[in-house]
Amino acid sequence: MLSNSKLGFGLMRLPKDGEGNILQEEVTRMVDAFMKSGMNYFDTAYAYGGSEASMKKALVDRYPRESFTIADKLPAWKLKSEEDVERIFKESMELCGVKYFDFYLLHSIEASHLPTYEKYHCFEFLQEMKKQGKIRYIGFSYHDNAELLDEVLTRHSEVDFVQLQLNYLDWENGVIQSRKNYETARKHNKPVVVMEPVKGGTLAAFPEDIEKIYKDYAPEKSAASWALRYIGSLEGVMTVLSGMSNEEQMKDNLNTFVNFQPMSEEECGLVREVTSKVLSFPTIPCTGCRYCVPGCPMKIQIPDLFTAYNSAKTYGPSRRYDTWYKDHTQGEHGTASACVGCGQCEGVCPQHLEIISLLKNVSEEFDAS
Ligand code: SF4
Ligand code: SF4
The missing domain is CATH 3.20.20.100 (NADP-dependent oxidoreductase domain)
Incomplete structure (x- = not known):
């Protein structure tokens, strides 16, 4: 070796x-x-x-x-x-x-x-x-x-x-x-x-x-x-x-x-x-590498929003995850619904995630509440 x-x-x-x-x-x-x-x-x-x-x-x-x-x-x-x-x-x-x-x-x-x-x-x-x-x-x-x-x-x-x-x-x-x-x-x-x-x-x-x-x-x-x-x-x-x-x-x-x-x-x-x-949980397989974050024009903290979503899907909805979501969509950082679909993130994601469509699911979970 x-x-x-x-x-x-x-x-x-x-x-x-x-x-x-x-x-x-x-x-x-x-x-x-x-x-x-x-x-x-x-x-x-x-x-x-x-x-x-x-x-x-x-x-x-x-x-x-x-x-x-x-x-x-x-x-x-x-x-x-x-x-x-x-x-x-x-x-x-x-x-x-x-x-x-x-x-x-x-x-x-x-x-x-x-x-x-x-x-x-x-x-x-x-x-x-x-x-x-x-x-x-x-x-x-x-x-x-x-x-x-x-x-x-x-x-x-x-x-x-x-x-x-x-x-x-x-x-x-x-x-x-x-x-x-x-x-x-x-x-x-x-x-x-x-x-x-x-x-x-x-x-x-x-x-x-x-x-x-x-x-x-x-x-x-x-x-x-x-x-x-x-x-x-x-x-x-x-x-x-x-x-x-x-x-x-x-x-x-x-x-x-x-x-x-x-x-x-x-x-x-x-x-x-x-x-x-x-594998039976409907979670998003994001590894948190953050390669997608710096190039997002809406400054969406993509992996952090996925963390909130995955936690809610694994453990059930909780105020804790709502707060996490809010904390990561403060100030200049866009919510999941702010995504303009430019595709920058999908181009760099090593996990080949369909981030634009996944953010829609995240938005349904958190932006409505
Ligand atoms: S597609 Fe959406 S999340 Fe991805 S970089 Fe563009 S605005 Fe940001
Ligand atoms: S590039 Fe893909 S795997 Fe890495 S943090 Fe972004 S969404 Fe998650």
Whole structure:
């Protein structure tokens, strides 16, 4: 394997204050706990606002370079010319304070981004950087169907690994295609880095009757730990990323991965039972990545409105969710009904959600009350 860190610290959801500023001291404590545990894989991206600089302060400036590994990513949607490729790569190096990346990925390959990466010769650029010693291993993160993945891996056999969205809820999902994508990566013999194993927190908390299935079997284990163990038990999975937002999550995840216990067949059966119950709720499978938010002309806080909707659909309507909805539609932030249907959000959503039509459902749930 290219990494022996079974858990990766995903830096997309770092702890923030109410104004959106990263809480640097908490990040530093989390980095220390992670390093102390023997794990060393850090996953950042140019597109994760402020995460590269925060990682530099907490990790790169405080630990010997060879004691940790960094994965960073080039975003297709920020490339307007071939020159941007090298510019962004250099900028990322500077922001991270490193002379080489252990892992470097083309961020979010899907049908709409692939032509940009090919037009600007990004695969060739990564190979050149690898030759120059500025990248150890090249890869890409992926958000599309298995057929396209097969095509990309056939055309670009030079990639060393792939990063896939794998979790038990999406395993048989027709859009995300967790199982099929996993099998395709295995067919091409590529080590897999897993993203969204807890599906943006969806698999970390359930209504009481569902949670009981896990608690009756192992009272001390969190729901998130089941999701992580399920995915971490798959053959060929090199590293499971978890986008940790606080020290408690870090502690829970480390409990799961230090002395990792693969899942038994009996436990897999419980996961299947939970899956079928969760899939019966009419919720929106948004992972909260927020890629859709900055470009919305009506400044709609799309994932937050989906959170309110999903909570109401899972646990039943409550004043709590109405208040959450109101809090996220204050001032300049539009309500769900303010959507003008421009389609910007749908163009960038890695989950391929039909956001315009889903917002209509959200509006029916909240705007009328
Ligand atoms: S389609 Fe609606 S929600 Fe999406 S970016 Fe446009 S206005 Fe915002
Ligand atoms: S709607 Fe799509 S792009 Fe927006 S936060 Fe959810 S998953 Fe991400």
